[in-house]
Amino acid sequence: MSTSIGVSGLAHLFGIVSIILLLVWLLHYREGIDYDSEDGFRVFNVHPLMMFLGFIFLVGEGVMAFQTVPKQRPVPKFVHMTLHLIAIVLGIVGLCAVFKFHNMRNIADVYSLHSWIGIGTFCLFGLQWLFGFVTFLFPGAQGSTRARVLPWHRAGGRVLLFMAICAAETGLMEKCGFLNLKPYERETNLVNFLGLSCFSSMSSNILQSHIA
Amino acid sequence: MSTSIGVSGLAHLFGIVSIILLLVWLLHYREGIDYDSEDGFRVFNVHPLMMFLGFIFLVGEGVMAFQTVPKQRPVPKFVHMTLHLIAIVLGIVGLCAVFKFHNMRNIADVYSLHSWIGIGTFCLFGLQWLFGFVTFLFPGAQGSTRARVLPWHRAGGRVLLFMAICAAETGLMEKCGFLNLKPYERETNLVNFLGLSCFSSMSSNILQSHIA
Numbered sequence: 539m540s541t542s543i544g545v546s547g548l549a550h551l552f553g554i555v556s557i558i559l560l561l562v563w564l565l566h567y568r569e570g571i572d573y574d575s576e577d578g579f580r581v582f583n584v585h586p587l588m589m590f591l592g593f594i595f596l597v598g599e600g601v602m603a604f605q606t607v608p609k610q611r612p613v614p615k616f617v618h619m620t621l622h623l624i625a626i627v628l629g630i631v632g633l634c635a636v637f638k639f640h641n642m643r644n645i646a647d648v649y650s651l652h653s654w655i656g657i658g659t660f661c662l663f664g665l666q667w668l669f670g671f672v673t674f675l676f677p678g679a680q681g682s683t684r685a686r687v688l689p690w691h692r693a694g695g696r697v698l699l700f701m702a703i704c705a706a707e708t709g710l711m712e713k714c715g716f717l718n719l720k721p722y723e724r725e726t727n728l729v730n731f732l733g734l735s736c737f738s739s740m741s742s743n744i745l746q747s748h749i750a
Numbered sequence: 751m752s753t754s755i756g757v758s759g760l761a762h763l764f765g766i767v768s769i770i771l772l773l774v775w776l777l778h779y780r781e782g783i784d785y786d787s788e789d790g791f792r793v794f795n796v797h798p799l800m801m802f803l804g805f806i807f808l809v810g811e812g813v814m815a816f817q818t819v820p821k822q823r824p825v826p827k828f829v830h831m832t833l834h835l836i837a838i839v840l841g842i843v844g845l846c847a848v849f850k851f852h853n854m855r856n857i858a859d860v861y862s863l864h865s866w867i868g869i870g871t872f873c874l875f876g877l878q879w880l881f882g883f884v885t886f887l888f889p890g891a892q893g894s895t896r897a898r899v900l901p902w903h904r905a906g907g908r909v910l911l912f913m914a915i916c917a918a919e920t921g922l923m924e925k926c927g928f929l930n931l932k933p934y935e936r937e938t939n940l941v942n943f944l945g946l947s948c949f950s951s952m953s954s955n956i957l958q959s960h961i962a
Contacts, residue, residue, distance in 0.1 A: 715927025721861035
């Protein structure tokens, strides 16, 4: 149990490190973040921030809620559901930002591998949330049905974590390609460490759920 | 149990579909595959083929060996170990190919997020293999130690599957960036379907191990 707490501590730590690295990247190396700006790149930068906060950080915290919040029922379940609902709302803002950027610059939508994985993750995550809400919260299925559905909900959740991190890493690669970052530049290394840190946060999350 | 067989069937199926898509891409849309060629791109193409065959297909099959080969001990364990050893050998050839390509064209080595994730995966996979070999095969630890180590070996293996697929998807994105593929071209869509197919193979693999 104490090992599990240590590993989930790593997941929180890498999550916070990733937020810091992402903010340094967007605010110091890139153009800043502003949904209502005339500068398309400032609008675009809302996308990585929202997707990261929603689908890496909050989704990860939501998965760990069963370990980290007081165990009195139904507290962890509500925290789990609420964090994932906030993630969906942030995801909608993040997706709107990238579509707005594409409109401002006449760029085609949803053609790259990153966008296919990302849109797929978002839609399946929405379905998983709805399915979980109906089965485990309101109206809630019978006890035997819940017990049968739970392993599928957990396995599906792990695959979605897995998809979210693939979406994040491919997104970082796509942006590096567009920016044409040079080998061993400070910004290149920062983006690489950001990618590794997101990945480490999710891996620790998966690991702690296996050994909890 | 029958659901588990169905899901592992999907993992095999998507694995084979991915090999076909990869070969169509490298042989029809790209320059072909030849380690000894004067054409750097033909040398480079050995890299995705070897890494895919080793670290997506064979690693995935190795993980499923405990379900798919006859259960008489120690058959599944030997198949598991051997498939992963072959994966390491193919990985070495694949890595040599990309370093040879970089030398031929004076390109910097190991600077992108893809290369960091890829090299990390390869090194950790080698350590996991060695650790597994010593603990479970030769000389083999005591029963109680094996029982204590097994959950860590399995959890570490899942994280490595996860890293391998991130390496593959970021590699595809990096190549798409270098090729500057246009939206909705046939080749763009082929690469996207290849990425989704690799991903689906690994997800089915992870899913079947959760519900087996």
